[in-house]
Amino acid sequence: MSVTKEQPNVESQAIAAKKAAKTLSLLSTEEKNEALHILADTLEKNTEVILEANEVDLQAGREKGYDTAYMDRLALSKERIFDFADGLRQVAKLEDPTGNILSNWTLDNGLLVEKVTVPLGVIGMIYEARPNVTVDATGLALKSGNAIVLKGGSSALSSNKAIVQVMHEALKETKIPQEAVQFIASTDREATQQLFTMKEHIDVLIPRGGGSLINAVVNNATVPVLETGVGNCHLYIDVEADVEKALNILVNAKTDRPAVCNALETAIIHEGWLEKNRDVLVKTLQEYGISVHGDETALSYIPNSVLANEEDWANEYLSLDLAVKTVSNVEEAIDHIEAYGTKHSEAIVTENKATAKTFMSLVDASALYHNASTRFTDGGALGFGAEIGISTQKLHARGPMGLPALTTVKFMMSGNGQTR
Structure with missing residues (x-):
């Protein structure tokens, strides 16, 4: 089935994916790993083809006036293509998450009970600008024995x-059927809505992108959803924070890649620390071009800052803008995070272990950091290989979702004629 077809039949693609999932579930770990290596090699060999296609999207983005953060997420380069190809090789090195016996026991009547990990089946992936997600999601799905139906954004x-066509060519050399990777090329909203409601063919939907996309999936889908979240991430700099650690973490979390979901958006600073370390903080902010939207206390210490409003506290800037909230204790910091956080990634810098424990215990988020940057909330950084998204919900999976999050369990019983 060609990915270039303009008006694809989404249901037929989902049916084909479901059929391919059955074949995929029977493959050995070695066969799946070999396929991932072939995919990686083929993507690298076709770098120029992919970059030419990406330039078409970038030019369209320039004409539509996409902002810098959006263009950064959309842009590919030889380095980025080689990075996501290498991500496939890293996934191949990881333990196969399927076929593991999590527990087993024998009943009094001799019946053996085993709880075994198995693939989810067919994953529907709905995402926005990042073309790398096409590769990351496919690699994780195939390694965990799942077929995948991809619905990327029109941008x-x-x-x-181009990426999917290259992967389809690569799959011809493997035991994995091409139909295990489906791409919905239509930009029609009806195609997306159709994907939302095919419970009989799609086992789970994973949305990855901005708040409006995620909310649309969560609110409209009848297929079960693994909800990923936007990243309004906070860093609390406590009165007992080491100055060098605090500034290094702030700079890394805010400036390393401002357009990603684990980047820092709000710094919560203890008034005592701010008063003592005003000069070095201001110098650092200016050096890295960080623009401050602060409360009245922050404005009195930080030149050229603007007064923050309610929208600033909730904003995922995805830029070098930073909201700055001042507090007098850790409890106020926790209250602010509870009011405006998105349960993604939150950090504290302090040398006081009791304060750190209070923060780590009471803040509700999928990832928490003591004296470290929020930028580590990433499947690759945490050793999962590529990630399929970061879950901010609490059921089935939470935090960076690697291979284990793409499995479920079966209870398998073996007997010798037992009846009840």
């Missing part, structure tokens, strides 16, 4: 079509 349509 990356040319890039995604």
Whole structure:
């Protein structure tokens, strides 16, 4: 089934994926790993083809006036292509999450009970600008024995079509059927809505992108959803924070890649620390071009800052803008995070272990850091290989979702004629 077809039949693609999932579930770990290596090699060999397609999307983005953060997420380079190809090789090195016996026991009547990990089946992936998600999600799905139906955003349509076509060519050399990777090329909303409601063919939907996309999936889908979240991430600098640690973490979390979901958006600073370390903080902010939206206390210490409003506290800037909230204790910091956080990633810098414990115990988020940057909330950084998203919900999976999050369990019983 060609990914270049303009008006694809989404249901037929889902049915084909479901059939391919059955074949995929029977493959050995070695066969799946070999396929991932072939995919990686083929993507690298076709770098120029993918970059040409990406330039079409970038040019369209320039004409539409996409902002810098959006263009950064959309852009590919030889380095980025080699990075996501290498991500496939890293996934191949990871332990196969399927076929593991989590527990087993024998009943009094001799019946053996085993709880075994198995693939989810067919994953529907709905995402926005990042073409790398096409590769990351496919690699994780195939390694965990799942077929995948991809629905990328229209802004990356040319890039995604090229990537999937390259992967389809690569799959011809493997035991994995091409139909295990489906790409919905239509930009029609009806195609997306159709994907939302095919419970008989799709086992789970994973949305990855901005708040409006995620909310649309969560609110409209009848297929079970593994909800990923936007990243309004906070860093609390306590009165007992080491100055060098605090500034290094702030700079890394805010400036390393401002357009990603684990980047820092709000710094919560203890008034005592701010008063003592005003000069070095201001110098650092200016050096890295960080623009401050602060409360009245922050404005009195930080020149050229602007007064924050309610929207600033909730904003995922995805830029070098930073909201700064001042507090007098850790409890006020926790209250602010509870009011405006998105349960993604939150950090504290302090040398006081009791304060750190209070923060780590009471803040409700999928990832928490003591004296470290929020930028580590990433499947690759935490050793999962590529990630399929970061879950901010509490059921089934939470935090960076690697291979284990793409499995479920079966109870398998073996007997010798037992009846009840």
